[in-house]
């Protein structure tokens with residue numbers, strides 16, 4: 001979405017350091033980008049590799065754009081995507097409204113447990129056309145004949161993936177188009193899309 005040179009970043013870091021001598025060195029995730037500069041890069045101050053592409057935010061020329069890691073071919077997928085939600089989420093434990101977030105249901109119709117997942121999704125801002133893309137390798141097992149749900153949110157339990165607080169999803173009010181791909185090792189990917197209406201993420205509906 002955005003190109004920032006190392007020289008520009010160095011200037012950012014330097015100017016931030018001059019203006020905020022007390023806090024310029026604070027770097028919670030240790031990626032070399034000060035906390036106060038992470039929002040300028042649209043990156044996550046609590047994640048050293050915001051887009052999950054293997055390059056840390058300082059080294060990454062676009063820290064919120066990951067290349068598509070999905071490989072072509074593979075055996076016919078014994079799994080499929082069910083619900084893809086970006087609004088009206090429900091907490092499965094309490095059955096009460098949960099804050100809006102991207103949630104993907106994976107249904108495993110196969111006879112074997114499913115693991116070794118790669119998840120790739122892109123967000124396109126309907127107004128500006130800006131795009132961000134993220135890769136995850138969740139430590140999630142989808143039981144044979146069962147289902148699991150991925151949540152891109154603040155949770156830490158299995159199946160919960162770190163949400164970027166400076167992402168298009170969180171910071172822009174425009175509508176968004178979200179495309180999701182899920183691939184288990186050795187199998188073909190499955191894909192789905194969802195549209196998010198204009199408006200901010202609500203804490204509950």
Ligand SMILES: [Ca+2]
Pocket residue numbers: 027028029030031032033034035038045
């Ligand atoms: Ca940092």
Ligand SMILES: [Ca+2]
Pocket residue numbers: 029031033038043044045046047048049050057
């Ligand atoms: Ca970071």
Ligand SMILES: [Ca+2]
Pocket residue numbers: 049050051052053054055056057060062063
């Ligand atoms: Ca990265």
Ligand SMILES: [Ca+2]
Pocket residue numbers: 051053055060061062063064065066067
């Ligand atoms: Ca990147």
